[in-house]
Amino acid sequence: MKTVIYPLNYAVNAIKNSLHQAEDSLYRNGGAYSDEERLIAEHSVERAFIGLLILCEHLGLGHALQQIEGLFQEAKGHFLDYKMGPDGPYLIWGEKIRHYVDGIAAAHGLETTSAADITALKEIIKRTLHVICSPNLFPALPASKADIHDRIEAILKCHFDDLKRTPVLLRPPRHFAADSAIPSLKTLIEYQFVDTLPTATLVAEYISAGIHSTCPQWEHLLRVVYETRPFLSEEEWIASLQDGEPGRPYSIIILTGDKSTSPNSMFGRLSATLNKVRR
Template sequence: MPAEARRIAAIVSDLRTAITQAENLYDRVILSGLLDYGDEDLDRQNVEWWIEIVFLKILAAAGFLGLTSIESLVKTDLDTAKDGGANGFTKIETGPDEPFSKWLSRLRQYTAAIEVLGEVQSVHSITKDVAEILRACQYSILDAKVYPEPPRSEDEVHRRIEAVLRCVFPDLKHKPMLTKPIKNYQPDTGLPSIRTLIEYKYLTKAAEAPIIADQILADTRGYHSRDWDTFIYVVYETRRIKPESEWNQLLTESGLANNTTAIVISGEPAPDEASPLERKSRGSGRRGVAPAPPSDWGHVGDE
């Protein structure tokens, strides 16, 4: 969870605690009529003081977080409560089951709205983090101490990466079904908690790149669903064929970059990651060769 989301979570926790304290006192003094001090006016003033404190806390939180709409609504409600006379802050509403505090109920709504902001930021952070987890999987799925051989198929890449993802996303779904009117689609991995689908592609030679590109574009159209917002394509190369930047350039030019990302994992380390002996053993033919330009994708997307 990012620092801002943690800050919002702390603010929401403090607000909920203050609301609970005010509600307990409200139920005891206003609804039940059990007076702590033997002085009805003094007890009512105590309840009013606590409710006003919650108003002020939410105003401060909304102002601090830049939530001008919530801040404006809370100010209006606070003014209305102050102008309500003797029963302003302690106004009782009649619900379907039992009476309740009008203002404390409203203050809980504002707190829930602030909490949503933190949840959204947290989800965005996790979505970003999952891309880093997928890139870091390169070491795990190629570790010779764990797997005697590199992945030999798309299914092996899929299963090895899912083994890592399950540690972070216990709600992971293996091949979730997307039901459509004419054809059902079944992406490789679903992460419901962050509304993200992951598809794996296995690339062994440059000639396969245009075919996989067509598959990605077709899959993204089919995977469109109200339950999923983000799509990640993990392209596993048995050797270095196309850089990640070119795959994402393809997505950008196809109008998919807003919610779709490509991540490349290679079974062969980049030249600057390899040891001098490994670089020498490859020969000089591969060194200094620039990545192929996007024009070599072939007729991607043509029918």
């Protein structure tokens, strides 16, 4: 039976997302759940089990299906049992589910996000510049990191329906919090807003410090830097990235508002005209 890759990819990601929800809750409270948190976490593990059972049946994996059915019955009433591992607590049944899911994903070539997928994501982000700076859509240019985050994320959500805002990461590196996450691409996104040369220098130093490695379940980290005007050359930004942690799957995208909002650009002329009308 021929398996269609995209639906399979969605099914695998749905199971993993359910596990992430339960694991994030465990990581936050160390097993001391409130009644509501416990109910949500238990439901997440149960949903992951059911998703895995349906997936195995769809793929015709009879032997695995029988094994997982046995595990499911054994786990009922104990979905949130956990142990302490070298990296912190982990859900016992979540790990058992993940073994099967990872095996299925690897067997169908879903373990690694393709370079083409990441390239496509980068192109989408680069093309957001004219939209996030458009005077037809916004009363003012981006003036903070929150503006950049809100505007770009709204566009990405149209392309990636599994996008998560400010995701809670399992065992996150110190001093790092992702702004957006796309589980289907195993990618985290971090936004930076730069409006002065000193800020540009600080952001470049932050990037080159290399203190924020990606989390185990994420393969890529994209840093999106929005400059109100060019403060550093693209070569300088890329150099700061390369100074960080060689070989790590990091990328940087520079968006410069000056390029789309200068007086000579279409958006700049339109913005100036609208400002005159508003006065």
